[in-house]
Amino acid sequence: MFVAPHIEWAALSPVLILLGAAVIGVLVEAFVPRGSRRLVQVVVAALALGGALVAVTWRWTVVQQDGPSSLVAGALREDAPALLFQAILLILALLALLVIADRARGEDAFTPTASAIPGSEYEGQARRAGLAQTEVFPLTMFAVTGMLVFPAAADLLTMFIALEVLSLPLYLLAGMARRRRLVSQEASLKYFLLGAFSSAFFLMGLALLYGYAGSVHLADIATAVPLVSGMDGLLLAGSALVIIGLLFKVGAVPFHSWTPDVYQGAPTPITGFMAACTKVAAFAALLRFVYVVTPGLGWDLAPFLWIVAILTMVVGTVLAIVQTDMKRTLAYSSVAHAGFLLLGIIALDERGISGILVYLLAYGLATVGAFALVTLVRTKDAEGNLVGEAGHLSEWAGLGRRSPVLAVCFALFLLSFAGIPLTAGFTGKFAVFGAAVAGGDWPLVVIAVLASAAAAFFYVRIIVLMFFTEPATGEDGSATTVVRSEGLTAVAVVVCAVGTVLVGVVPTAVLAVAAQASKFLL
Amino acid sequence: MSILNYLVLSGILFAIGGTAVLVRRNAIVAFMGVELMLNAANLTLVTFARMHGDLTGQVIAFFVMVVAAAEVVIGLAIIVSIFRTRGSASLDDASLLKS
Amino acid sequence: MSIDLAAILIVAVPLASAGVLLLLGRRSDGWGHWLGVLASAASAVMAFVILFGLLGRGAEDRAVDVHLFSWIPAGELDVDAGFLVDPLSATFLLLITFVGTLIHVYAVAYMEHDDDRRRFFAYLNLFIAAMLILVLADSFALLFVGWEGVGLASYLLIGFWNQRTEYAVAAKKAFVMNRVGDMGLIIAMGAMFASIGSVDFETVFAAAPELSEGWATAIGIALLIGACGKSAQFPLQAWLGDAMAGPTPVSALIHAATMVTAGVYLVVRSGAIFEASPTAQLLVVIVGAITLVFGAIVGCAKDDIKKALAASTMSQIGYMMLAAGLGPIGYAFAIFHLLTHGFFKAGMFLGAGSVMHGMNDEVNMRGFGGLSRFMKVTWITFGLGWLAIIGFPGLSGFWSKDKIIEAAFVGEGWQPWVFGMVALLAAGLTAFYMSRLFFMTFHGKARWNDGKNEAPGPEQHPHESPLLMTVPMIVLAVGSLGLGAFLAFGDRFFHWLEPVTGHAEHHDPVIPIPVIMGATVVLMLIGVLLAWRQYWASSVPLMPPTGSVLTRAARRDLYQDSVNEAVFARPGTHTVRTLTYADTAVVDGAVNGLGAGAVGLGERLRKLQNGHVRSYSAAMSVGVVLVLVIVLVARI
């Protein structure tokens, strides 16, 4: 007898909307004439993200009323934290989309022909013809779909599939930069190989846990922990491998080595998207796995997580200090932030969940905003032609005088990264550190605090460069210039800045929502 | 035969795959190593499915194959485009991004 | 006018004058000096008002406490600003304002050619006000205001010609050494506050007799340190000689007549505390005795007329300290000598100024000689001062110094013998060095270039000073001549002070009084004769002869500066230099090193990020293995 599984279509609506948009995007590529293709893609993507956000909000109210529920035969879990993670993801993705879609000076950040050999005649023709790689949008939509599933995944298989769905498009997107194609391709290759490598670990962990519990449902594994005896090795090794798979995505040391290279090589709008959204999704999954499966393991995993957290904070900070490239600096800073976020994971405390939520929102806003601004700062050669983004830190010197608003916004994001009070970053730090103290991990907090102080050095250094240093002209006559955004990036930056300030000054509403979400109900 | 044999075999395969990633210069071969690791995991899954007497593990193995296929598509696309650019698929050549 | 109002005005007027002169600046250049004189004179009038006010009262009523305002109401410590007018403070008021006014007048002429005469008078007025606060204060806290105030004024005046670096250094030296003394005073107040809970005179002196000897000694010693600083007593005497860098009226007013006597005032005023601690008293006497001899020896060798006078001042204050340390029998004698000394020493300083005025600011006595013919008034007034200080019978100094020598012989055990003999011997020394000074300056052959002799240096035309300068000198000379006898007559000064110093039982010295008097006179005559033989009868070489070890030591102030240099200055400089270096190298370096360490670590880690995918995956693999080991080992 065949019993059709009950599918909760309504609850799945956010995912479905995005998946639909992605498919439509593919069709648009096929059927819509080239001239209007980009516009249609942007509109479809934006509508989909907006629609999904509305759907998530609606589901939030439903969950508030009816309580959490399992979807699709237990593959997904619809509960408050999942929805909140999804909401944060969608907001950040929408902002990132604006940056991706922006065509400052009539050019977007993507190569018109990803398959062409860099510097070939064919590529030149494509550029002159004004071609655009509009597949970027459906790819992004696919990635967001995967990310959206990630926080809600209630079994390891779903988690694995989601992991791949979000990763595969990103591997491609990383290689599509318009300029510095070699580097971009290299980033893509590295990201892909290492990503697949880590997927294998995740999968092996999945297999071991399956062997241990006879199920890949998180809830089942959690139930099995106190019951099954004699196979602790499987459980521990499996959990460790799964966590490692996820730690790779969040960029924790020593699984972080892809981060700087990929962040630097990928097209900057994609870097912003990836840095913000992937981290949100991966932390959501990590949080769910750790909070649901491992509380019973407690002290067995604690040393490992402690060491990783400390290494991540310290190595991220120390390496960021010695960087000379803007995107690499931000990449290492994101590694350090992963370390701070791990404190919330380790806390194993309700406050940890809300803390991570707030921190991720703060971090995401600042990240999207910062990378958005990076797209606008370009190098100009002696003839005045735009060459590319101003990557080297020294090229940012004196920006405060030339474009005060841009510099002030960038400084704001940096201060938020540094966790200065009255910025969102402080609220997040306070929440996460608070959770860690409540969980009894105060030595970690002290290390985190010291790392924050050291981290402040390189944020401050950039501020110093922008405001206190005279702008320098390169030996070849190149100089730094700021291009006008088409408007979309500007909107994204302003929203990020306002969000950063609001979450910093009046975080009550955000905290209240996060507090509501801080109970995982199984 | 003990279940252990299967697990050991899968462990060996996983290790061989991992080693391939570590030591082989050619991107394609390294990638094949990853595929080998995935299949080692598959073997584990199937073994445990047999042990538990439930089909989930086998189903997952199929999922993994599909995912691996998708990965191959993407991976080859990337490797090919790099090969066309550089005329080499050596991983060691791709090291512009560092420190 | 009531005493209260007079007491307020006596301070307020010079203070206001100083404020006006400083604030108006150059605009008051034309008349500023006269305002200064006027303010000082007004204070003198007030002093007489107060004197007659007190005399109009019964002996028991001669203490008026003038409450001003609540100054430091800090809970447990509650200090009111208030003045205490009693015979002791009134005596000082008279001395300060009277001598002060004379010196103001003198300075009008003396400073005539100085661009900054107005500023000079502002400082003088400031000094007068501060000194008056010092002696009028009814608490140690307010006394300290005056105490440091005179220190400041002295600093400003010594360094008045601060375009000469060594003068500025001398000023700083004076202030800093005074501060060392002030430190003692602060500690004394701390000890009072800790043991008695108050710093006002009334409470402290009332509680002093019940004080444990330990506290009393502690307070006494601390007060003595304060007194040593201000009065240039051993071991804080080194600043006084250098302080002669100031214009001569300053030397006369501050470094002879008034400020340097503040230490004596402090000891006498705090008599109640010293009486509670014989140890502290003994220390006062010892300090006085040492300084007495020290100053006398130095005075014998100095060729700079002002420095010789300064050494003499030190020595004379040693007499006063010695007396003050003897307890109630000595207090009145100390103050008496202080008063007479104020007159004759001020007179001599003014005389020295007059000499310098006539000799193009030359101070080296070896370049003087035979000046009596050219400046008669100066010669006579100076001569009276000379006779007074050497204790020539009948003159002021005779009355006051003799009493101290007698008192020093009172007591039991070894002390009267030692201190008495020291005091006696010093009288002879005083006679010698003062006569030396007087003869070298005014008598013998002229050793300055008068256009006819062979003497080096520019041609000199010694002349008498103007009236504005000579009149104050004459007035002071009258004081030198008659003040002692006037006050000693019928012990009227001692009765006047009795409400403050208490009545001292009469004790007989260990040697009969006539013997002491006789010995004093004989020693004095010997001193004068020796000086006459060497500095009048025989020719004085222009270049000082090498001299004995003692002479050379005395010329260098018995190596006081070398000692200070070796014990404090050099190690201090060394410490400062070391610390300054260490601050950047060690303290700051530790922090910077931490930063550099982080960067170094980063650079090293950075090498791991070599761009090769294979090493990245290797790192990951190692991580995985380690994690598995950690996790599984923990289980086993």
Place this chain on the structure above:
Amino acid sequence: MPETLLGQSPLTVLILVPAVVAALVWLVPPLRRLARPIGLVTSALVLAGAIALAVGFDVSAANETQFAQVADWIPAFGASYAVGVNGLGLVMVLLATLLVPVVIVAGWNEVTLPATVGDGDETAERKALDYRRAGWVALILVLEALMIAVFASRDIFLFYVVFEAMLIPVYFLIGVYGGANRRYAAIKFLLYSLAGGLLMLAAVIGYFFVGTDQGPQAFLLDQAPGLDAAGVPLITEMLLFLGFFIAFAIKAPMWPVHTWLPDAAQQATPGTSTLLVGVLDKVGTFGMIVLCLPLFPNAAAAAAPVIIVLALISILYGGLLAIGQNDMMRLIAFTSVSHFGFIVLGIFVGSATAVTGSMIYMVAHGVSTAGMFLVAGFLTQRGGTQDMGAYSGMQRITRVIAGTFLVSGLASLALPGLSGFVPEYLVLLGTFEVAPWMAIVAVLGVVLAALYILLAYQRVFTGPPSANHAGMPDLNGREKAVMGVLIAAMLVLGFYPAPVLDLLTPLSETVAALVTGGVA
């Protein structure tokens, strides 16, 4: 309780006014040209407001919080917007609001264009200069708002937030408007402060969980229990205490975490240094009084001996280092290290008299340091260098500068009759009361003070008049007014400190009891 129209505490208004004006001046281009007058008028109004506040203050209840306002802010963190002042808070607010207009007037022409801007285009230059000046005024006004807020905050979280936020305007004031090596100094300042601040953050969080009910108003200072009442182990209390104390010690600055100050003072403009040392650093000692002691009395009592030793070292070390400086501003900075040693000594020695002394010391030092920094600034602006060796005999050339420098210096060396005396006297006497030997060590600082001030005066102002500076102009009317106000304040604090003491004395018994009685 007096309330303003909007039902807010007058303190809230005092905080908001400069903040809003700062935003307007910076953001509205037409106002930029008028930035300095606007800034002056605003700060004068705020001063007037603060004086009105003082008039309305009930002196008989000086140890109670007045003009209080409490509103929810971030309930999840237990944070409220709570402002109010007791006697100490009021005095500090008055100090801050007094110094801001003084600094604006003193620095009227201090802000100039860097040589590279404009290239001769006059309108562009004019515009750039206006912009730069507007930024300066805005930063100072923002700083004023934050200073009032920090002294008025009655919530630990709010205090912390403002404490950290203050770094930003100062950082820019040093980094944008400072001297040649300003970047290094600004970064050093920021990193030191941040390191301390973040440790304090950890302690704030810890206190939240250990010492409070974790409710929505957990951080309210007036309800915050000391940890002695909460039955917390001493080691925990000590760790939290250290978190706060280290932050405050860096701010205050105490040996050995003082090294940021000389660099900051050397590179910052005199006005910035004035606010930095005169007011901001007082937040450190203020925090020790209002946070460290009441919240962690046992730990404070246990740590007091060590802290006292550090304070004594600061006194002597600061004094000795000041003697060794060649740079005027560095010298003043080191004198401050010494003075802060006195303040900390007074706070922790456990005598009510000394605590009173420390509190009034904070005001007195603010005024005298302001005088020294500003007059040294006037001199160096004319002479072109801060190196004392470059000057000689300036007393003969610029008499008013010499005089005002000397008076400020004398106030700094605690000459009786000037502002420095009463506080130092109270600290020393109070210390002697409980720890005579400590007082005797501390009193050495008095001699060092004489040395470093007079040595500086000697090197710069005495000796043969320097030919390089002949004809250098003396203070103009504006500058005379600045120094006049400050010297008047020094004299008032020296001769009639009673009104201020009346505000502070009621508090000190409680504070002193915390150190001495906490060990029970």
